[in-house]
Amino acid sequence: MRKPDNLIGESEAFLTVLDHTSRLAPLNRPVLILGERGTGKELIAQRMHYLSRRWDQPLLSLNCAALSEGVIDSELFGHEAGSFTGAKGRHQGRFERAEGGTLFLDELATAPLGVQEKLLRVIEYGEYERVGGSKTCQANVRLICATNEDLPQLAQKGQFRADLLDRLAFDIIHLPPLRGRREDIMPLAEYYAVKMCRELGFGYFSGFSNQATEQLLSYNWPGNIRELKNVVERSIFRQGIEEEPIHDIVIDPFKPPWQQDDKTVADQQQASVPSGNQPQTERELAQQTEHEIQPTLPVDFRQWQQDQEIALIKQALAQAQFNQRKAAELLSLSYHQLRGLLKKYQLVGNNEIQ
The missing domain is CATH 1.10.8.60 (Helicase, Ruva Protein; domain 3)
Structure with missing residues (x-):
C-alpha cells in the first residue's frame, strides 16, 4: 500500500484545510479541490483517501490534461477488444481498477465534454460502459477532482458541464497559495x-x-x-x-x-559611499536612531502608538520566521494575546507581513 507524502505546515490557513479534509474524509461523496498549481492538491486527495473507510482499497490518479480525448475515455472507462485500431484485447479502465477505492482526477477542467457526461453518469447512477462495449458496468468508486481553473466561469461559457459541477460541489476544499x-x-x-x-x-x-x-x-x-x-x-x-x-x-x-x-x-x-558621510561613533549612531524613533510634533499620538505596535509585531514575526508562537515569546506575550493583536490590526493573512 502506498503511503501518503508528508503534509507540512503550521499556519492557520493550512491547518484549517487539514481539518476540513479530515471531516470530509469519512463521507462517501465526491469532493472538488481548488488551488493553484503546486499547492499540493494530490497530497490532500491522498490524505482524504487514507482517512476514509476506503483506506485499504486502491487509490488511483489520472491527470486529465496529459491525455487526448480518445485516450482519456479509454483510460477512465476501459475498452473492449477491437473497439478501435490497435485495441487487441480488453483494457481495464481506472474506474474498474479503483473499484472499492478512490479515483483522483487532476486538471479536471481539461476533460472533454463527452467524458464529463460519462463522469456525471458514474456519480449519479454508479454505471459506465467500456469504449466499444454495450455491457453496463457498476462502479463503487469515490471521486476526488482537482483543478486550478474557475469552473463556474467555464460552466457559464459552456466549456464545462454545469450539472457535473453541481454534483461535484457537495463541498469544496480551497488550498491557499504559499x-x-x-x-x-x-x-x-x-x-x-x-x-x-x-x-x-x-x-x-x-x-x-x-x-x-x-x-x-x-x-x-x-x-x-x-x-x-x-x-x-x-x-x-x-x-x-x-x-x-x-x-x-x-x-x-x-x-x-x-x-x-x-x-x-x-x-x-551603497558600499561605495565615502565613509565620511556615515555616522562614525556610537554616540552619533544613537543620536540618529533616537531621531528616527521620535515623531515630529504635532502628532496624532494614538495613531503613532498604533503604528509602532504594528511595526514591532512585524519585526517579531520576521525574526521568528513567521512562527506566531515564537513571535509571541519575543514580545513577552501569550500566543492568544498576539493572535488578538493580529486580528485587531488585520494582519492575519495580510500580504504586508513579509
Whole structure:
C-alpha cells in the first residue's frame, strides 16, 4: 500500500484545510479541490483517501490534461477488444481498477465534454460502459477532482458541464497559495533541504543563513510548494558544501551567473559611499536612531502608538520566521494575546507581513 507524502505546515490557513479534509474524509461523496498549481492538491486527495473507510482499497490518479480525448475515455472507462485500431484485447479502465477505492482526477477542467457526461453518469447512477462495449458496468468508486481553473466561469461559457459541477460541489476544499501561508515557508524549505542533503550523501544540513532566510521569506512563490522544493534543492546542490549554511538562494536558474540583480548593484553602490558621510561613533549612531524613533510634533499620538505596535509585531514575526508562537515569546506575550493583536490590526493573512 502506498503511503501518503508528508503534509507540512503550521499556519492557520493550512491547518484549517487539514481539518476540513479530515471531516470530509469519512463521507462517501465526491469532493472538488481548488488551488493553484503546486499547492499540493494530490497530497490532500491522498490524505482524504487514507482517512476514509476506503483506506485499504486502491487509490488511483489520472491527470486529465496529459491525455487526448480518445485516450482519456479509454483510460477512465476501459475498452473492449477491437473497439478501435490497435485495441487487441480488453483494457481495464481506472474506474474498474479503483473499484472499492478512490479515483483522483487532476486538471479536471481539461476533460472533454463527452467524458464529463460519462463522469456525471458514474456519480449519479454508479454505471459506465467500456469504449466499444454495450455491457453496463457498476462502479463503487469515490471521486476526488482537482483543478486550478474557475469552473463556474467555464460552466457559464459552456466549456464545462454545469450539472457535473453541481454534483461535484457537495463541498469544496480551497488550498491557499504559499504566499498566503508564509509561516510554512521555512519548515517546508528545511524539510526539502534535509532530503536533498541525504541524496547528496551529506551527514547533516547546516541550515540557512540570515540572507538566505530573508530571500526565501520575501519571494512571492508563484509556483508555490513545487517551486520552493526545486529552488531549495538547486541551491543546496550548487553550493555543495556540507559544513556551511546555505547563503545564496538560486531562484532563477535561467539567469546567467555574470548578471547581477538590482539589489546587488544597489548594495555595491551603497558600499561605495565615502565613509565620511556615515555616522562614525556610537554616540552619533544613537543620536540618529533616537531621531528616527521620535515623531515630529504635532502628532496624532494614538495613531503613532498604533503604528509602532504594528511595526514591532512585524519585526517579531520576521525574526521568528513567521512562527506566531515564537513571535509571541519575543514580545513577552501569550500566543492568544498576539493572535488578538493580529486580528485587531488585520494582519492575519495580510500580504504586508513579509
